[in-house]
Amino acid sequence: MLIAPYDEIQKELLAFLPKDRVYTDALRTLAYGTDASFYRLIPKIVVDTDSEDEVVRILAVVNAHQVPVTFRAAGTSLSGQAISDSVLVRLGDGWRHYRIFDDAAKIELEPGIIGSQANKYLAPHGKKIGPDPASIDSCKIGGIVANNASGMCCGVAENSYKTLHSMRLVLVDGTPLDTGDPASRNAFAQSHRHILDGLSEMRAKVLADPALAERIHHKFKIKNTTGYSLNAIVDFEDPFEILQHLLVGSEGTLAFISKVVYNTVVEHPHKASALMRFPDVRSACRAATALRGGAVSAAEIMDRASIASVQDKPGMPEGLDKLGPDACALLVEVRAETADELQKKIGSVKEIIKDIEPLEPHKFTDIPAEFGKLWNVRKGLFPAVGAVREAGTTVIIEDVAFPIESLADGALDLQELFRKHGYDKAIIFGHALEGNLHFVFTQDFNAQAEIDRYEAFLNDVTDMVANKYQGSLKAEHGTGRNMAHFVELEWGRDAFALMREIKALFDPKGLLNPGVILNDDPRAHLKDLKPLPVADDMVDRCIECGFCEPVCPSRTLTLTPRQRIVAYREISRQEQAGDAAETKRAFHESYDYDGEATCAADGLCGTRCPVSIDTGKFIKQYRAWGHGRWANAAATFTANTTGMTIHAVSGALRVAGAAQDVLGDRVMDAVAGGLHKGSGKRIPRWNTSMPRAATPARLKTPATGNRVVYFPSCVARHMGPEKHDPDKTAIRDRTLSLLAKAGYEVVYPADMTKLCCGQPWESKGFIKQGDAKLQELECALRAASNGGELPILCDTSPCLYRMKEHIKGLKLYEPVEFAVQFLADKLEFTPVNRKVALHVTCSSRKMGLAEPMEALARRCAREVVVPEEVFCCGFAGDRGFNYPELNQAALKDLRRQLDGCTVGYSTSRTCEVGLSLHGEVPYKNIVFLLDEASWPKQAE
Numbered sequence: 001m002l003i004a005p006y007d008e009i010q011k012e013l014l015a016f017l018p019k020d021r022v023y024t025d026a027l028r029t030l031a032y033g034t035d036a037s038f039y040r041l042i043p044k045i046v047v048d049t050d051s052e053d054e055v056v057r058i059l060a061v062v063n064a065h066q067v068p069v070t071f072r073a074a075g076t077s078l079s080g081q082a083i084s085d086s087v088l089v090r091l092g093d094g095w096r097h098y099r100i101f102d103d104a105a106k107i108e109l110e111p112g113i114i115g116s117q118a119n120k121y122l123a124p125h126g127k128k129i130g131p132d133p134a135s136i137d138s139c140k141i142g143g144i145v146a147n148n149a150s151g152m153c154c155g156v157a158e159n160s161y162k163t164l165h166s167m168r169l170v171l172v173d174g175t176p177l178d179t180g181d182p183a184s185r186n187a188f189a190q191s192h193r194h195i196l197d198g199l200s201e202m203r204a205k206v207l208a209d210p211a212l213a214e215r216i217h218h219k220f221k222i223k224n225t226t227g228y229s230l231n232a233i234v235d236f237e238d239p240f241e242i243l244q245h246l247l248v249g250s251e252g253t254l255a256f257i258s259k260v261v262y263n264t265v266v267e268h269p270h271k272a273s274a275l276m277r278f279p280d281v282r283s284a285c286r287a288a289t290a291l292r293g294g295a296v297s298a299a300e301i302m303d304r305a306s307i308a309s310v311q312d313k314p315g316m317p318e319g320l321d322k323l324g325p326d327a328c329a330l331l332v333e334v335r336a337e338t339a340d341e342l343q344k345k346i347g348s349v350k351e352i353i354k355d356i357e358p359l360e361p362h363k364f365t366d367i368p369a370e371f372g373k374l375w376n377v378r379k380g381l382f383p384a385v386g387a388v389r390e391a392g393t394t395v396i397i398e399d400v401a402f403p404i405e406s407l408a409d410g411a412l413d414l415q416e417l418f419r420k421h422g423y424d425k426a427i428i429f430g431h432a433l434e435g436n437l438h439f440v441f442t443q444d445f446n447a448q449a450e451i452d453r454y455e456a457f458l459n460d461v462t463d464m465v466a467n468k469y470q471g472s473l474k475a476e477h478g479t480g481r482n483m484a485h486f487v488e489l490e491w492g493r494d495a496f497a498l499m500r501e502i503k504a505l506f507d508p509k510g511l512l513n514p515g516v517i518l519n520d521d522p523r524a525h526l527k528d529l530k531p532l533p534v535a536d537d538m539v540d541r542c543i544e545c546g547f548c549e550p551v552c553p554s555r556t557l558t559l560t561p562r563q564r565i566v567a568y569r570e571i572s573r574q575e576q577a578g579d580a581a582e583t584k585r586a587f588h589e590s591y592d593y594d595g596e597a598t599c600a601a602d603g604l605c606g607t608r609c610p611v612s613i614d615t616g617k618f619i620k621q622y623r624a625w626g627h628g629r630w631a632n633a634a635a636t637f638t639a640n641t642t643g644m645t646i647h648a649v650s651g652a653l654r655v656a657g658a659a660q661d662v663l664g665d666r667v668m669d670a671v672a673g674g675l676h677k678g679s680g681k682r683i684p685r686w687n688t689s690m691p692r693a694a695t696p697a698r699l700k701t702p703a704t705g706n707r708v709v710y711f712p713s714c715v716a717r718h719m720g721p722e723k724h725d726p727d728k729t730a731i732r733d734r735t736l737s738l739l740a741k742a743g744y745e746v747v748y749p750a751d752m753t754k755l756c757c758g759q760p761w762e763s764k765g766f767i768k769q770g771d772a773k774l775q776e777l778e779c780a781l782r783a784a785s786n787g788g789e790l791p792i793l794c795d796t797s798p799c800l801y802r803m804k805e806h807i808k809g810l811k812l813y814e815p816v817e818f819a820v821q822f823l824a825d826k827l828e829f830t831p832v833n834r835k836v837a838l839h840v841t842c843s844s845r846k847m848g849l850a851e852p853m854e855a856l857a858r859r860c861a862r863e864v865v866v867p868e869e870v871f872c873c874g875f876a877g878d879r880g881f882n883y884p885e886l887n888q889a890a891l892k893d894l895r896r897q898l899d900g901c902t903v904g905y906s907t908s909r910t911c912e913v914g915l916s917l918h919g920e921v922p923y924k925n926i927v928f929l930l931d932e933a934s935w936p937k938q939a940e
Contacts, residue, residue, distance in 0.1 A: 005065045006044040009087065012061045013047060021048040021092070026583075027590040030570055031563035033088055035072070036545045038394045038445070039080035039481055040530040043070075043088035050094025052258045056174040059256075062087055062511060063173065070513045071252045073111055073142035076135045076546045078397055079480020080528075081147070081251040081516045091142060093556060093892075095258075100125065106165055108261045111142025114550055117869070119267070127264040130158030133476070134379040137608070138547045145260050147478040148225050148249030152378070153298040153333070155434050156223055158265050159476075161231070161248045168259035169247060172507050179244045180261055196239040198505045202498065203233050203242065212494050219491070223401045223436045223475035225249050227487045227517060228499045246502060251478050252513040254506040268297075268335035270342040273371035275317055276330040277359040281415075284328035285408035287353045288432035291332065292404065295349050300331040300378050301432040303411070309385055309427055315373025319360075327359065330432060331378055333371070334364070342366065380610030381429050382440050386543035389442035391534045395543050396443050396454075400465045401475035402435040410469055414439055417464065421457040436475040445529040455526055466490040481528075484519035535572040538618040539565045541611050548605035548615070553874035553890035558594040561605035561615035567591055568622075596622055598886050600876035601763055602842035623765025635766040639773055642714070643754040650718040653693040656686055660723060676884075684881035689916035691909065694720035694730050703745050708822075709784045710735065710746045711777075713796035714756045715909045716925075722913070725922040731909070735795055735815075738931040742826040747790065749780035757799040763877050771806075778807050785810060793818045795925060797907040798877070801843035815907055815927050816844065816853045827934040835863040837904035839915050839923065842872040844907060857905065857926065860933035867897040875914035891918035905929050 002010060002024055013022050023029055023046040032046045049055055062069045070084035073091050095112025104125035109118055115136040119128045131144050132151035139149065145167070150159040166180030175191060178184035189196060206213050213234055220231040232245035247254055278284040281303060288299045304327050311320035334349060336342035346364050353362075365371050386395035402410035411428055414437065418426045426441035444450040465471040466489050473490050474483050488496040503510070503518055515524060534540060542565045549560040559567065571591060574584045601616035627635075638645045660668045665688045672686035694717060716731045739746055749755060755777050762770030785792055791811040794800040800814040813821065838857045840850045857864045874880065874890025895918060898904070904923035906912050912923035 002044060005067065009061055009065055009067065010045055012064075013045070013058065016057055017047065017049075017054065021050075022046075025590060027567055027570075027587055027594060028559075029088075031559055031567050031594075032090065033083055034530075034544055034563070034566045035075040035077050035080070035082040036543070037078050037080040037083070037480065037482070038396055038443070038530050039083060039528050041083040041085040041528055043084045044086055046088045046090060048090050048092040050092040052168075052170060052176065055089070055170050055256055055258065056176070058087075058089060059170065059172060059174045063509075066509065066511070068511050068514045071142070071146075071256050073140035073146075074114070074135075074138055074546060074549065075143075076139045077143060077147065077480065078399075078477045079474070079482050081478050081480040081513065082143070084513070091140065095142075105264060106261055107264055108259060109141045110259055111140060111145070111257055113141045115139055115141060115144055120868075122264055123267065125264075126267055126269070128267040129262050130163035130265045131160055134382075135545070135547065138545075138550055141260060142257055145248055145257055146251050148229065148476070149478075150223060150431075150434075150476045152300055152375075152431055155431070156220070160260075160262075161229060161245060163263045163265065164244065164248060165261040165263050167244045167247060167257055167261065169244070170256040170258055172255065172509075172512050176258070177243075178259070179240050185240055195243070195505055198501075199233070199239040199242045199246075202501060203237070203239075206230075206233050206498070209494070212498075215492065215495060218470075219472070222403060222472060223431075223434045224472040225476055225478050226472055226474040226483060226490050227479060227496070228254075228502050230491075230495060230498060233498075249478065251480065251516050253503065253517050254512065268337060270336045270339055270366065271297075271333060271368075271371065272342055272346055272364045272366040273331065273333045273374055274362050274364040275374055276332060276353075276362050277323065278328050278330070279324065279357070279359055280326045281328045281411050282408040283356055283358075284330050285411065285432065287330055287356050288407065289404055290352050290356070291349065292433050295334075295345070295352055296332045296433070297335045298331075298333040299432045301411075301428075301430055301437070302329045302331065302378070302381070303415070303428040304328065305425070305427040306381055306429045309388070310377045310381060313377050315370070316377060317363075323359065331374055333375075339366075378429070381427065382438070382543075382545075382610075385425075385427055385440045385442065386541065386545075386611070388541075390444075391540045392446060392532060393442045393444045394530060394532050395440060397438055397440045397477070398461065399430075399436070399438050399475050399477040400461070401472040402437070402465070402469050403471065404433075404435040406469045406471070407432065407435045407437075410435075410465070410471065411437060413464055413468075414461070417457065417460050420460070421453055423457065431475075434475070435471070445531075451526060451529075458525070462486045462489055479517045481515055481519065482525045484515065484517055485522050485525050487518065531569075531573060533569055533573040533576055535565075535569045536618065536621075538621065539568065539613060539615065542609075542613055545610070547610060548608045548613075550869075551604040551608055551871040553600045553602070553872040553876075554598045554886055556892070557886060557889035558598040561609075561613075564595045564599065564615055564619065565613075567595055568618075592626075595619070596626075598883055600842075600872055600874050600879065600886060600890070602872045602876065603846060604842045604872055607846060620763060620765050620767070624767055625765075627765055632766065632769075635761055635764075635769045639758075639761055639766075639769040642756050642773065646714055646718050646753065650693040653691060653718065653720075656690060657692045657723065660688075660690075681882050684878070685884045686881075687884065687913070687917050688724070689722045689913050689922075691719040691722050691913060694718050694732075696730075706742070706744045707747055707790050708739060708744045708818075709749065709781060709790050709792040710739070711749055711752070711755070711781065711792060711794045713794055713799045713909075714760075715799075716795050717753075719909045719913075721924070722916060722922060725916075725924070727922075727924070727928070729928070731795055731925045731927060734925070734927045734931045735793075738823070738927055738934065739793075741931075741934060741936045742823050743936070744822075747784050749777075749784040751780065755780055757794075757802045759799055759802050760877060762802070763879075774802065774806055777803070778810075781807070781810055791818065791822065795907070795927060796909065797841050797847070797849075798843040798911075801847060804847070814844070814847070814849075815925065815930070816849050816856055817847070819856055819930055820852050823930070823934075826937055828937050829859045829933050830935075831858075831860055831862050832929070832933050833862050834902055835865065835900045836861045836929065837865045837867065837898050837901040837915075837919060837921065837923070838926075839870065839873060839904060839906040839911065840866070841906055841908045841911055845871065853907075853926070857929065860929045863900075865898060865901055867894055870894055870897075873911045873914045875911050877910055880910065880914045887914040888918065891915065894919045 430437035606614035758770030758773030880887040
């Protein structure tokens with residue numbers, strides 16, 4: 001229940017915002033208010049905003065009521081700067097516009113664009129943005145700028161501060177300013193002259209104090225995100241330049257950033273990496289110091305504990321487990337414009353460090369798949385430690401920088417502090433070229449003694465870094481809450497007073513993200529600690545980093561995987577704490593829809609998770625917990641009578657098709673919508689792309705020397721084309737035609753009408769019934785393939801993926817894999833003269849088939865469109881019939897990307913239903929395209 005003035009604030013927000021973008025319920029405020037840090041504040045109100053005008057009006061409301069507001073992008077922040085116990089404003093999908101101009105020398109980006117997406121836009125131009133944080137596939141431009149995030153390669157030369165051209169911002173009073181627009185600057189100079197004059201006066205005061213000016217210059221010779229970007233005051237004379245550069249790294253405490261223009265940097269086409277191994281930390285640091293100045297683009301240091309945490313991961317070089325206890329590694333990258341230049345640079349690197357004895361000769365690889373694995377493992381070091389922590393504890397990452405000449409001593413001192421305070425599983429890694437070290441350790445915040453241990457450790461660390469080495473307490477992760485208390489310790493009284501002046505000038509009433517960067521509470525870093533109750537083995541490893549979120553189809557509808565875990569942890573906490581029954585029931589009921597019903601359970605989250613947590617599998621388990629005796633009995637009955645069930649479904653499709661012919665699309669849609677809503681979503685939602693019943697296959701394949709077992713999935717057996725698809729051919733006919741051209745004789749498994757992989761049951765949480773169907777199918781396929789001698793083709797990739805997961809010893813293929821391996825050398829392909837769309841299913845993505853599928857499609861069509869940011873269609877088997885809003889949310893941007901396309905292709909019939917509906921072009925199996933574009937290869 002809201003407490004005044006928040007109830008009034010909610011009413012005022014709803015006066016200009018849709019109800020579905022203002023949240024006050026317990027589940028969503030908790031889930032939406034959680035970030036990747038180890039702090040927790042639960043907002044009273046969460047607001048999703050899609051435009052600058054909305055931000056201005058939101059600021060008017062919070063100003064009128066004098067309540068704090070925090071702006072949030074992706075929430076991957078690690079230091080507690082993206083949370084609030086007041087009003088939290090999230091960036092919606094309206095903040096994703098961009099513009100490339102000046103021959104790609106510049107890119108204009110709105111704050112809701114994910115960092116790696118910006119680089120995709122620039123890739124055709126051979127450019128990228130400067131910042132390259134490890135979270136670049138998840139974090140957004142707004143957070144990258146607001147935190148001055150850097151990364152493994154950009155250092156201090158190509159971060160947001162150094163590559164900023166201009167920005168558009170909104171002050172706390174609602175005034176917009178575009179620093180790249182002369183008219184906007186002139187208007188601002190008239191309305192807010194006091195800010196510009198204040199900044200000029202600060203600059204004059206600093207320059208008149210040589211000691212302070214020199215301290216600022218010195219502090220930013222290494223990475224530093226502690227406090228505000230005071231270097232703006234000494235680096236620039238123009239107050240507009242000072243203003244916009246102060247916004248970089250300000251963590252939403254000075255203004256809202258609504259647009260940024262970057263000067264782009266070159267993305268070199270040729271790269272090579274090596275995992276160099278040294279006998280100790282000091283040798284590795286000597287090598288990193290020697291390689292500064294351009295010899296390498298990046299040098300990531302990893303101590304022995306770091307190496308041990310990843311040495312068994314796929315793709316890592318052999319022999320890491322045999323390294324000594326003091327060993328240390330450098331993961332270096334070399335970049336060049338040409339292959340020859342790359343080899344010369346590799347030779348130069350080896351020459352530079354030839355006198356530093358390695359544990360073995362340095363081996364570079366220029367194969368993207370190989371060095372990509374090394375860098376992916378490096379990016380996952382932080383979550384990897386979190387994944388192996390004891391349940392109920394949290395994982396903490398701190399981020400410091402030393403002058404490069406002190407890097408080795410600083411690293412060794414950190415290790416000594418670990419030993420002193422009993423953090424025996426801590427690891428150290430980081431960006432050695434910049435003297436930037438991250439150290440990760442697990443912490444229990446459930447006991448006061450453990451909190452006291454953490455406090456003592458942090459006091460020692462901050463004293464060592466700030467006083468002994470004059471380093472940075474925060475190098476790139478931002479000050480946030482956990483270092484706000486130590487800003488004055490690092491900077492000193494005069495610089496700290498200057499920061500307070502900056503805050504007062506921009507935000508005199510302290511409404512913007514209070515408690516972040518500047519905090520008067522000396523124990524703020526020890527308060528509001530995030531509880532992590534033991535919940536379930538499948539999700540206890542989650543550190544709530546948010547890396548999973550960009551690929552989740554329900555991310556704009558209800559919850560993401562991270563948020564599902566956050567909410568379930570709260571359910572577990574409520575149970576363990578014995579909360580009131582009414583509270584638990586209300587939260588649980590919300591979770592049943594937000595957490596369970598609208599989860600596609602596609603498992604793509606596991607592909608992005610650094611520790612491979614598949615939240616979809618957990619949700620299937622959650623569904624299983626909710627099934628009673630009668631539900632299980634019904635599931636068992638349908639599994640035992642699969643043939644009858646499929647026949648009934650086909651009959652229902654015939655009836656629905658006949659009704660559509662009689663009533664027409666509009667009336668049929670209205671009737672179906674009413675029945676669906678009136679039944680509480682129990683009656684599946686018919687739509688205009690609903691398939692008709694499939695007709696029996698007619699074609700036969702010749703008897704030749706090549707044989708293949710063909711298993712048409714149960715979906716393909718009973719779902720034919722939709723009414724508006726001009727091609728009424730069944731998928732089995734197209735598959736048989738294609739196989740015949742390649743000279744294959746088809747073998748069918750026995751009793752095929754009753755066979756199924758079990759996915760329809762397993763996805764609903766009927767695990768036992770699904771596994772029984774899979775075992776039945778496995779027996780039939782083993783018999784048909786002569787014990788695995790013959791290849792087995794299934795036309796539906798989700799079914800094939802499930803089969804591959806559980807069936808061993810059989811040669812199992814879906815259409816793309818089979819075509820690449822068995823048909824490419826037997827068929828000729830002539831591209832059809834059409835622009836076509838391609839949807840790579842979640843199952844195909846998990847099998848690594850996205851690139852092969854696109855390459856195959858481009859052999860068969862004049863132009864192929866692969867829509868951006870459509871990772872899963874959200875139809876989720878038959879869930880799209882019961883919860884069509886999930887499919888709609890996942891595909892809301894599909895239609896605008898299909899301009900000129902006349903047909904789309906995929907490898908799952910149910911996915912194709914939703915794709916056809918929202919793409920407004922018929923989608924069908926890629927086998928149709930392969931068959932149309934191919935003919936038998938002539939014998940030479």
